[in-house]
Amino acid sequence: MTSPRPDEFDIPSHFQHWPGDNAEDSIGPFFYFMEDGDSCTAFRAQPRNCNSHGSVHGGVLMAFADYTLCIAANGGAHQSVVTVSQNNEFIAPVQAGDLISGRGEVVRSGGSIVFVRGELCVGDETVLICSAVIKRLRQS
Numbered sequence: 777m778t779s780p781r782p783d784e785f786d787i788p789s790h791f792q793h794w795p796g797d798n799a800e801d802s803i804g805p806f807f808y809f810m811e812d813g814d815s816c817t818a819f820r821a822q823p824r825n826c827n828s829h830g831s832v833h834g835g836v837l838m839a840f841a842d843y844t845l846c847i848a849a850n851g852g853a854h855q856s857v858v859t860v861s862q863n864n865e866f867i868a869p870v871q872a873g874d875l876i877s878g879r880g881e882v883v884r885s886g887g888s889i890v891f892v893r894g895e896l897c898v899g900d901e902t903v904l905i906c907s908a909v910i911k912r913l914r915q916s
Contacts, residue, residue, distance in 0.1 A: 780805040785820040787875065794847070803839050808847045815851070817844040817878035821870055831869035832876075838864050840876060841896055841906040848880025849890040849910035856915075860889070862908040874898045888912045 780801070782791040791807035800806050803825065808817045819840050827833040842859055850857050870876060880894035893907040 780807075782807050782818070787818045787820060791816075791818050794843075800839070800843055803836055804843075806840060806843045808843075810851070813851065815844070815847045815880050817847055817880075819876045819878075821872050821874045821876060823872040826872050829869075831871060832874070834864075834866060837866070837870065837876075837896060837904050838862070838906075840878065841894065841904055842908070844878030844880045844894050844896065845892045845906060845908040846910055848882055848892045848894060849885075849908075850912065856913040857890075857910050858913060860909040860911050862906065864904055864906045866904055868898075868901055868903045870898055870903050876903065883907075888914075 779793045779795055783789055787807050791809045793805055793807055804819050806819050821832045825832045825836045841864055842862055846857050876896050876898055878894055878896045880892050883891040883893055888911055890910045895902050896904040
């Protein structure tokens with residue numbers, strides 16, 4: 777299977793796909809890029825992501841928030857991480873067709889634990905704020 781391309785989802789071409797996560801690809805696909813050590817993520821909401829109210833399902837937004845926070849925690853390196861805990865606060869609804877962007881920020885980083893926070897936006901409007909504790913996995 778070929779990796780999804782950002783232009784197929786009307787996402788700028790400098791974004792890239794993180795390969796190998798079937799769950800994220802099933803929901804998304806999600807894309808990211810790194811800029812001066814900061815991460816940015818993107819996801820084009822589709823009708824299949826919506827709930828019975830016609831807005832993007834909260835679980836879909838939480839999965840994208842998790843992706844955003846994990847990309848920030850590993851700095852875009854292909855290091856495996858897992859989420860220990862995650863908090864989300866929904867601010868505004870998202871509609872099919874919206875381009876959701878995410879930004880994550882490392883608050884504190886220890887040996888294997890990283891504390892991160894972030895936000896998801898549609899245009900200039902914040903739609904979700906989030907934070908998490910992420911664990912870096914040892915390479916075997």
